[in-house]
Amino acid sequence: MLHTQTIQITDAPPGEIGAQITGIQVNELAADAPELEMIRQAIYRNKLVVIRGQDITPEQYVAFARKMGTPQVYFQENYHHPDFPEIFVSSNVPEPDGRKIGVAGTGHYWHTDCQFQKHPLSFTSIMPVIIPKSLRATYYIDMVKVLKNLPAELRKYVDGKTYIHGGNNRYKVRPCDVDKSIQELIDYMNQIVPPVEHPAVIKHPVTGEEALYISSGFTMQIKGLTYEENKAALQALFSFIEKEEHIYTHHWDKGDLIIWDNRTLLHKSSRLPAGELSKSYRIGIYDQYPFYVGIENNG
Numbered sequence: 001m002l003h004t005q006t007i008q009i010t011d012a013p014p015g016e017i018g019a020q021i022t023g024i025q026v027n028e029l030a031a032d033a034p035e036l037e038m039i040r041q042a043i044y045r046n047k048l049v050v051i052r053g054q055d056i057t058p059e060q061y062v063a064f065a066r067k068m069g070t071p072q073v074y075f076q077e078n079y080h081h082p083d084f085p086e087i088f089v090s091s092n093v094p095e096p097d098g099r100k101i102g103v104a105g106t107g108h109y110w111h112t113d114c115q116f117q118k119h120p121l122s123f124t125s126i127m128p129v130i131i132p133k134s135l136r137a138t139y140y141i142d143m144v145k146v147l148k149n150l151p152a153e154l155r156k157y158v159d160g161k162t163y164i165h166g167g168n169n170r171y172k173v174r175p176c177d178v179d180k181s182i183q184e185l186i187d188y189m190n191q192i193v194p195p196v197e198h199p200a201v202i203k204h205p206v207t208g209e210e211a212l213y214i215s216s217g218f219t220m221q222i223k224g225l226t227y228e229e230n231k232a233a234l235q236a237l238f239s240f241i242e243k244e245e246h247i248y249t250h251h252w253d254k255g256d257l258i259i260w261d262n263r264t265l266l267h268k269s270s271r272l273p274a275g276e277l278s279k280s281y282r283i284g285i286y287d288q289y290p291f292y293v294g295i296e297n298n299g
């Protein structure tokens, strides 16, 4: 029998990101529970939510993701949990039977998930399994705020522009890639995830907010500019975007389940302190809306 739960959502102060949610266990929410829509709306409003005090199994995590939307099965299998392909595993923890599960050292650069795909990911959720003792943080940048603050000399590289994105430089070599040349790996990546175009500024399908949609992790070039112009423009844009004053830090506590909106936030994970173990589960979730106004729905 389900317990009676009273959800409490504390929104971020105006102009900031990150709501706190308490009072629920996500595995106890029924498929039609009104709390699910309350959580989705809190994500749209606050861009990031932290649901505290969760103690759930991988199976319950997948079940919750299904209630929130459509879980992603990541296109590279080497990231998959062995029993639940929806779970993307970041781990440097040796398994007792010597198997390698997941990928170590993911996402230590500014990006937004699946920007290199035609239909990027709406939400990302993360649940830590093993938190390193000295540091485990995820950093965020609010790209709605960045766009509002963008100086005029950078605005000219953004207004009406189209950007090209790709994930090739971030490819994680797999055991089966031994003996392949770098060129063969580049050709393989170009075949499975060819570069894509998105507008520099995207309009959120729910909030109507406009966000700058570029990242130093995945953005390759501004369409129509020369090599030299591109280099100078991207360097200037990224050094403005990644200024200290734009960065919000979430330090992980055991039991945190966080979910954010990839339309409006950049993120990167903290570097792993030497000699420490870290393991986390991620599930990407597609909501029911197109990624931005003007693109057709994924689905």
Ligand SMILES: [Fe+2]
Binding pocket: 107, 111, 112, 113, 267
């Ligand atoms: Fe990521």
